[in-house]
Structure formats: C-alpha cells, structure tokens
Amino acid sequence: MEGSNVLMVDQNKLPFEFSIYLSKDYIDTIKAIKSMTVRGAGAIGAAAGYAMAQAFIDGKDLSEEEFFYHVIYAGECIKKSRPTAQNLFYAVDRVLNVNGSTVEEVVNNAVLEAQKIADEDAEQSREIGRYGSVLIKENAKILTHCNAGWLAFVDYGTALSPIYIAKEQGKNPFVYVDETRPRSQGARLTAWELCNEDIDHRIISDNAAAYYMSKGLVDLVIVGADRIALNGDVANKIGTLEKAILAKHYGIPFYVAAPLSTFDANCKSGNDIPIEERSEEEVLYQTGLDSEGKLRKVLVASPCSKALNPAFDITPSEIVTAIITNKGIIEPRENLILELFIS
C-alpha cells in the first residue's frame, strides 16, 4: 500500500504476462476481487483489508457520523464481492473494529491493521509450512488442486507451503498439479509457482487423479481452503470434494492447509457456507496465448449449449484426514477446532 493506492499482481494474466494492477480506491479493489485479478483465500483477505483501509482514507474529510456510515457501507460492499472465502469477511471486520480518538487516528490505525493482516498472513503461511512439512517423506508424490501457494496468499501459501519447506529440507517432493478447470489455477498458477521454486511437477487433467492414485503413485493430497466450518467441513475450489472422495477410496491421506483466519465460528457445518455460482462463460470459453504471443479468448464448447459453474464445493470433515493450521495439525473435530482459538 502506497498512500491510498494498493498494488497487486494481476493473476488473470499470469503466467503469460506479469503485470501490476493499480487500485486507487476500495471500488477498484472490489473490482479486482470480483474479476479474480486477486484471488486465493489469503490474498483476498489481504486485499479486503487494504480495501477497507482505502475506504477509511477516502472518508477522512467526512463528518464523524458520515464517516461512520461511509466505512460501514464500504465494508458491506467489500463483503459482497465474493461470498465464499472467509478471510475476506475476517479482514473487513478486523479493520472495521479499529479504534481511535480522532478520525485521523482511526484512519491511521485502519491502515496499520490492514498491513498487520497481510504480515500475519505471511507469518501464518510459514508456520503452516513448518508443521505440514513433517507429513512429507523423502521423494513423496503429492497431489494438489487449484492454487494455494504464494500467489494465493501474501507469501508461501497454505497447501504449497509444506512442499516448499520440504524442498528446502532436501526431501525432493514431486507434485501432480490438477489443472483445476474451469479457471485452470493449477495449470497456470501452481505449475508456474513450482517452476519458479524448481520443484519437479507435472500438470494433469482433473480427470487423471484417480488413475495415478490407483497405481499407487500418490502418497498424499494437500489442498487449501476458502472457509472451514466449526465441525471441520471444508469449502474449497470446485473439485476438492472429488479428490477427497478418491483419496478416501484409495486410503491416501487428504490434508487441508489453512490459517485460523479461514475458520468461521458462525458456520456450524458446511451447509451454512454459501457457494458462489460464477458465469457459465468461464466453462464455455478459455483464454490462452496464441502462436503470436497474444492472449486470446476462444470458445471451447458446443455453441448451442449452456453450462453450470459452481466455484466451490464442501468436503465433509469425515473424509478430511487432518487440517494443517498455523497452530499445529489437528483432526477436523469441533472440540479440537475450538481449542485452537483458546490456546
């Protein structure tokens, strides 16, 4: 954050173009969240925190009462940008709750709080990596879905953080990267991150995971989470539920990696978590680099057909082996989840 400007990597253009999206105010940041210019649970949380800080800065010349309504209204707008990722709601509420004796002090504290959320995210990701790396044996073959790496967070990420730490420890991990249709965050972002980290990996179509599991070639699965209910049910990118069922079928451990800010005490179970339905265009069209190096959107489906596009699914806690948090690894049970917040 520079003044009221927020800078973020445009993830829609990765891995083909590295460009920076400049957000001048909270409306710009909402647009970036909605369009998935910024995406991934932690990165959405950090962006939402900064969006709130931008709203505080915007309102600094208003009367005290107007200021109050302005930031409440901005908070509501930011919360409506995407419905599933808990970190977004968590960050908005944290910034909204800052205090101060003058508007100026409140604005300053809001900016500090947003920065703190981003810093904590990076710190928590490192902790997740530290705990999770214990689960990765030498030469382990790991399946991951979607992108929960440093692009999805402020640094390290969640699902990929244990893999990065395992690599640092010389364990030579290998990663099967689910393509993760329709938006292909696996093929585009996770694979690109793993290239950058020099970690051996292969992209597979989402359909091929069971094939490799059936051949005994997958030792464990690690995914991220967008929201975790009190009973341990996990909302994450569409297709996560499929991988969890396959892992259960083959007796392969299925781990979810997430910081405490992804847990939502207001959701008793996954039934309470709203699932975003996104545009059918994401399924029917795909964007890629043509032979001249230009990004092009092409129709990849029957022109007379419609599509359905749920963006997330709920994996019930019964088929989650454990959750890797920044406070340690726990089984997905309500009493253990509550203990995390008390300790």
Added chain:
Amino acid sequence: MEGSNVLMVDQNKLPFEFSIYLSKDYIDTIKAIKSMTVRGAGAIGAAAGYAMAQAFIDGKDLSEEEFFYHVIYAGECIKKSRPTAQNLFYAVDRVLNVNGSTVEEVVNNAVLEAQKIADEDAEQSREIGRYGSVLIKENAKILTHCNAGWLAFVDYGTALSPIYIAKEQGKNPFVYVDETRPRSQGARLTAWELCNEDIDHRIISDNAAAYYMSKGLVDLVIVGADRIALNGDVANKIGTLEKAILAKHYGIPFYVAAPLSTFDANCKSGNDIPIEERSEEEVLYQTGLDSEGKLRKVLVASPCSKALNPAFDITPSEIVTAIITNKGIIEPRENLILELFIS
C-alpha cells in the same frame, strides 16, 4: 464407402465446423484414427473395418502370396493406430477372416464384411438404447462422461442411446455433460449431439460432478467403454474411474453401455488392457473458436511446465452397477459375460 474411398465426419473440427474427411486408402484411414478425426469405440471399429477393406482393394492386383502378406501387414498397421479400443481389433480380425475362391471374391467379401460391421454397430446401438432406456425414469437426471453418442458410433451410440430412446418415450431426461478434459469430447461433441436431439443439458467442468451428486441431483451415471475385460473391468476415457468412485460413494447407479464387440476375451482383467499415453500438448494447449470465428490453438498452462496425459483409465468391475449390452443388461461378472457370447 465409395469405391476405395471412405468418407467420415471430421470430429476434430466439430462442433465449430462440419467437414468431411476423405480417406483414399488405408494409410489415410490410419491417420484419421491416430489424429482422432474419427474417434469413439464404435466409429473406430467401423473405420478400422473399412481401412481393412481399403487394404484388400489396394492389393487386388498382387499375386496371391503377395496379397496375403499385404493384408496381414495392413492389419498390423491398423491395429497399431490406437491401443485401447477393442472394437478396432475386433473389426480388423473380422475382415481379415473373410474367405473366397479368388482374390476378387475375397476383396468383395472384405468390403461386404466392413459394411456389415458398420450396420451391426448401428443395430447394436439401437438395442443398447432399448434395454438401457428401462433404467431411466421420468425426469431423470443423468451424468455422462466423454462422448458415446452417434458421433462415436455409426448411429445412436452407447451411453447416449438409452437417453435418446428415453426422450422418444417422453421421459424428459436431463443430462449433466462432463466437459471431459483434455480433449473436451463432452463439452464439444456430447453437448452438440444433445442440442441436435433437443435434450435438456448443461455442460459442467469435470470437477463439478461430485458437487451435484452431493446435492442429490444425479440419479444415474451412464458412460461408454473402449474395452471390457472378461471379469467386467472397464477401460474408458480418462476420468471414468473418478465418476465411478464418486457414484459408489453416493450410492448412485453407475452403468456402462457397450456392444459385445467391446468385450475382449483375451483380457482376463483390466490389468491386461493397454492404456494409451497421448501427447502432453493435449493438456497444455486448447483449440477453440476466436471472436472472428477462426479456430485457434492457445497455450492454457504454465509455459515452463510439462504434463502427463493418460487417455484412458480402468474402472474395476466391483464399482460398476451393470453393463448395458445389445443382448441385455448384466452385472459385470465373468460367468454372465461368457453367457452373453454363448446365447
């Protein structure tokens, strides 16, 4: 077949362009099978039968001994075009086994046999539809994977045939069409067929099947098969195994539709069925229609990453509810499969 020419719809260009591929000899037909210009178990079988007939015609002026080696060699080449679909081997062997007292008579019989294989395929598809439609209740919601419709066969198809008959019977079926990455036969071919048949359907990314199953919105799954072993294990398009495991998890019936020509008595179990590994380019690139209506190939993945691309997987018979054949519906058990061939 016209003279020694074979005409086929170019399925690589569908649904964006309807064009006819003209094969002048068996080498052309092999190219069409390898490139998936013609694809789908039954259509590959019919094309392989015609390819053999083309080889017989090519050789008609050779000496009797040269003729013999020529057709044996052609048969070997055709069998090497794709390794998994049983109908290909079945058709080559049937045409190779024709008799006659002169070379001319043998050539004529080969052409008649190839035509007969194609006619039988259409007839068997109708029978599969007739038997399978009994499994479809009014307003049933059906999930299918890949394309096993009239494009994949000579007419009707296998997995889609019961749905077409159910539609004719006024049962109003609804179909969830798995996109079926990497080649998207579901989104491109099945969805397009269903449009043409005016059957209500939605394309979903392969990742979304479990989501709809978990909500109780899928009543049954029907897929085709490329080869079925004697014990009932099924080789079919990559991702079929995933759908079967999901269906088992949710207690949803999982049906495989295939004619007798898809069974391979030489394979005791799925372990004996060779799985084709295709080019990684199919995962990393995708072809679609740009805004100017031109077909373009675009890179849709991290440019520094490699991919794996197994084209089929093996679904064990234990998680197949039943096989819908042209001789009736049977449980996937060796004794019942053997009985089919005796009766």
